[in-house]
Amino acid sequence: MTAxxxxxxxxxxxxxxxxxxxxxxxxxAAAGIARxxxxxxxxxxxxxxxxxxxxxxxxxxxxxxxxxxxxxxxxIVHCFHIKKLEPLIRPAIVTGFLGYSLVCIGLxxxxxxxQRGWHVFAYPNLHSPMFEVALCVMSYTTVALIEFLSPVxxxxxxxxxxxxxxxxxxxxxVLGASIATLHQSTIGTFxxxxxxxxxxxxxxxxxxxxxxxxxxxxxxxxxxxxxxLVHRYLKQPDETExxxxxxxxxxxxxxxxxxxxxxxxxxxxxxxxxxxxxLTVLFLAEVxxxxxxxxxxxxxxxIRTNGSLQLLAASMVVFFGLVLNRFNVSMFGMIQKxxxxxxxxxxxxxxxxxxxxxHILFFALIARYFPIFEHxxxxxxxxxxxxFQRIDKHPVAEERV
Amino acid sequence: MSASTTTDISQQRTFLIDLTRCTGCRSCQVACxxxxxxxxxxxxxxxxxxxxxxxxxxxxxxxxxxxxxxxxHGQNEFAFYKEMCMHCNDPACVSVCPVSAFIKTPEGPxxxxxxxxxxxxxxxxxxxFGIPKYQWSKALPLVMKCTGCYSRIKEGLIPACAKACxxxxxYGSREDMVNTAQKRLAARPDKYVNRIYGLNEAGxxxxxxxxxxxxxxxxxxxxxxxxxPSFTWAALRFVPAVFITMGSTLSFIxxxxxxKERLRKEAEAGKGAHTEHKEAKP
Numbered sequence: 001m002t003a004x005x006x007x008x009x010x011x012x013x014x015x016x017x018x019x020x021x022x023x024x025x026x027x028x029a030a031a032g033i034a035r036x037x038x039x040x041x042x043x044x045x046x047x048x049x050x051x052x053x054x055x056x057x058x059x060x061x062x063x064x065x066x067x068x069x070x071x072x073x074x075x076i077v078h079c080f081h082i083k084k085l086e087p088l089i090r091p092a093i094v095t096g097f098l099g100y101s102l103v104c105i106g107l108x109x110x111x112x113x114x115q116r117g118w119h120v121f122a123y124p125n126l127h128s129p130m131f132e133v134a135l136c137v138m139s140y141t142t143v144a145l146i147e148f149l150s151p152v153x154x155x156x157x158x159x160x161x162x163x164x165x166x167x168x169x170x171x172x173x174v175l176g177a178s179i180a181t182l183h184q185s186t187i188g189t190f191x192x193x194x195x196x197x198x199x200x201x202x203x204x205x206x207x208x209x210x211x212x213x214x215x216x217x218x219x220x221x222x223x224x225x226x227x228x229l230v231h232r233y234l235k236q237p238d239e240t241e242x243x244x245x246x247x248x249x250x251x252x253x254x255x256x257x258x259x260x261x262x263x264x265x266x267x268x269x270x271x272x273x274x275x276x277x278x279l280t281v282l283f284l285a286e287v288x289x290x291x292x293x294x295x296x297x298x299x300x301x302x303i304r305t306n307g308s309l310q311l312l313a314a315s316m317v318v319f320f321g322l323v324l325n326r327f328n329v330s331m332f333g334m335i336q337k338x339x340x341x342x343x344x345x346x347x348x349x350x351x352x353x354x355x356x357x358x359h360i361l362f363f364a365l366i367a368r369y370f371p372i373f374e375h376x377x378x379x380x381x382x383x384x385x386x387x388f389q390r391i392d393k394h395p396v397a398e399e400r401v
Numbered sequence: 402m403s404a405s406t407t408t409d410i411s412q413q414r415t416f417l418i419d420l421t422r423c424t425g426c427r428s429c430q431v432a433c434x435x436x437x438x439x440x441x442x443x444x445x446x447x448x449x450x451x452x453x454x455x456x457x458x459x460x461x462x463x464x465x466x467x468x469x470x471x472x473x474h475g476q477n478e479f480a481f482y483k484e485m486c487m488h489c490n491d492p493a494c495v496s497v498c499p500v501s502a503f504i505k506t507p508e509g510p511x512x513x514x515x516x517x518x519x520x521x522x523x524x525x526x527x528x529x530f531g532i533p534k535y536q537w538s539k540a541l542p543l544v545m546k547c548t549g550c551y552s553r554i555k556e557g558l559i560p561a562c563a564k565a566c567x568x569x570x571x572y573g574s575r576e577d578m579v580n581t582a583q584k585r586l587a588a589r590p591d592k593y594v595n596r597i598y599g600l601n602e603a604g605x606x607x608x609x610x611x612x613x614x615x616x617x618x619x620x621x622x623x624x625x626x627x628x629x630p631s632f633t634w635a636a637l638r639f640v641p642a643v644f645i646t647m648g649s650t651l652s653f654i655x656x657x658x659x660x661k662e663r664l665r666k667e668a669e670a671g672k673g674a675h676t677e678h679k680e681a682k683p
Contacts, residue, residue, distance in 0.1 A: 041537025051525035081658035112520020131499035
């Protein structure tokens, strides 16, 4: 049997949903090629009025905080030492790594001269938020890749690299969290330059801080969404009890975020605030459905034991509190009065759908071929200096069910 | 960090465009196209606002005369607005470009290095005047913008549009241009609105305008009086501190929690050994 046949057999085995995803990813890739063949003007609805469109708003500004789960959970588990959440950390790292890789792909498609990406190193401009984000995203993607190597090495039984990875695990998490803090907030700094363009509802000097806090709570909510979906569709154990720990942390961040947002609105924003009905509705949707309602849900008792309720509240935060917020800031709030509106073109949408599909597809495939849900420390030779007490020397054959 | 505080802008080359003296002949538009060898655009009358043609600036048109009809004493009148790069003293495009493709030259013009640009289009988002335009027709596009005819200035010439203009554009040091503008405002207060657009807009620009109509009615954008880079720098300057604080705090917390864990384990081990010892004794 040739390799090709083997691959075909393997793919035939996949769930129809995965096959659909493969199709969408293929379509996205074709659309991406079309962008380079026919040019940005012919394939997108971008214009001099809207130099940034769906690709920046979703594939970069929104995807980066959506991939925040890895650094947030890493810090919770390894720095704050809430060890019981460790089973969630590998899926979170995979999501983070995939998310950032796809951000890089989205960015390369959107750049006019992607072949010159290295110019960022050659001609750095320390006053540019874009320089800062480019540097951070590249280094964070590298960190996430290194973190992701653990299950890969386990899969192939590479014990020596695994030991090295174990040794640098905590420093790597600290480094990753610090880098992520920088670029999560600096994406907010992008829009500080749009002082006469971004609507007053969103423009305020603490936008970078708001972006960082919302990235942190989104990271936790994404983990909840992911864990519940993985339990339902990938036949993994029910993690409701573990997730209840996160549901106790989330309301603090949501609460602080809400207070800061209202403070910024009242004291730090220019007037008028509510002069455009459509923007007011979008703002209210973001605040009420994305922060206040989930905050109430997360403060209740019932959410600690109810997986469906966790999924509902977490999805509300992700869709309204984060995705809508980022679109409000980077797209809707930037539209001026009496300006023609921007709609993404068909090709732009196909690329973005392809990127989302790629994320889900690669996650499912990695889950299929690499040990990301089951951790088997007992299979590893751990005769290494263990400064961080990371390794249980006498593994108890204790199966989590 | 801002250019306006570190460099003397009074000697920078500056355009003074007196819109009351503009006749709308558009020779500046033609001269700009010729000097910069820009392609013609297929246009038609009344596509944009009134008589202006082409309707907007674009990758092929770096300066354009905007037309505005209005009524004065029951008579139809025209007012004009020459749209071009303002060559800010502390330009937003210079500060946001990740690869330093924009440079504010000591002579005044803001120029763009086509060899460096990676095409992120942040300059287009950042520019308060909407000046940088993109080559949307190309697969690997670049930004197009007015260079203030930097190549001509280097040779001791004045910019093409200023040279071609029969009446409205004066060109010289910023100091002289501001003085001239103030003199004109003082001499004919009835003729002008009492304002020099560009004196403080976006922290001051190397293009100054005088007008008979209020500037917003002519289509001038409402912009902040502060240099735009100051807004992002207010947040960006904290980056090293945030990185160090975040890194050291997390490191310290990790050290603390791991130490606690180690002590707990040692205590447990000690207790275990102790009980074993006890058991062994009898």
